[in-house]
Amino acid sequence: MTARVYLRFLEQYDMLQNAIVLKYFKVLKNKESKKDFFVPIDEEVIKTFNKIKSHSALRLIYLILATSGVRYVECLSFLKDYDKDKFTVHSNYVSYNVSELRHTKNINNIYLPLFVYNQLKPVTNSYHCLRQKYHLRKCSFSLKYLRKWQYNFLIYNSVPESVADFIQGRANRSISANHYLARSQQADFWYAKVCDKLEYLFSVMQPQKTSTSSQAYLGELNSVNSVTIRGETNESRNIRKSKH
Known part of the structure; x- marks a missing residue:
């Protein structure tokens, strides 16, 4: 670190x-870092998930x-410190507005499929404790690469x-209110389209069935939409109803 x-x-x-912090930053030299182009393939993501899923906190963090x-x-x-009353429940996913700005790193909404939302629970383990538990399971890549993988998954779908950037919290800090609202609506539209595929990947697909590219199994994942009505599966509809 x-x-x-x-x-x-x-x-x-x-x-x-x-x-x-700002005072120290003025003293510390910002060394030019090498570009990191590594993105885990789908097979690695699923294999790693199977290695850590027995640990409830790691499983939840990994899925998020x-x-x-x-x-x-x-x-x-x-x-x-999330507040369950502040979630907006949609047909097959939820959104949570955090409106948090960490200097140059933005995060506006957190989008989660219903199957992840239903597993939410407070996690108080320390940053380093969880990372250590993760690495002790001999995982092939760092947790930070899941962000790159998810971005690729969105693009392949x-x-x-611009919408993928917004979903991951890369909204321009100078964005106008009208532009922000439009981008938020676009994010709602597109996330509803992909979250069933994410659920299929982590809940149904077995490691031996995964391929080396999201493109390779898009045809199989698209079959999920055959049981979807306006982006809502029968299963997710039942889950949502049980919440009310």
């Missing part, structure tokens, strides 16, 4: 004041990262890049 990342961590959990595209630190912050 670099000094900058550690300072961000301390600031995120109110262990260090923002003014002190893979289906929402939020960052690991943001995920832990969300699980620490025809989600426009």
Whole structure:
């Protein structure tokens, strides 16, 4: 962990004041980092999920990262103090407005399929404790790569890049109110289209059936839509009704 990342961590959990963090940042040199083009393939994502799913907290965090595209630190912050009354329940997914701005890193809404929403519970484990438990299971990639994988998944499923950016919290901080509302509506539309496919991937598809590319099994995943009415499956409809 670099000094900058550690300072961000301390600031995120109110262990260090923002003014002190900024003062250290002026002293620390920002070394140019090498581009990291690694993105795990679908088979790796499913195999890793099967390695960690017996640990309830890791399972939940993994699913949130893979289906929402939020960052690991943001995920832990969300699980620490989310309010279930603030969720907006849609046909087959939920959205949660956090309106949080972490300097240059934005996050507006967290989008989750219903099958992940129904597993939500507070997680108070520390950042480092959870990472250690994850790596002890000899996983082939770091949790941060689930964000890249989810972005690829959205693009392979025809989600426009601007909408995929919005879903992952990359909204422009200077965006107008009208533009923000339009982008939010677009995100609602597109996430409803892909979240059943995410549920299929993690709930139905077995490791040996996965391929090396999201494109390779889009035809199979599209069959999920055959039992969908306006983006709502029979199963998700029953789940939603049971919530009311």
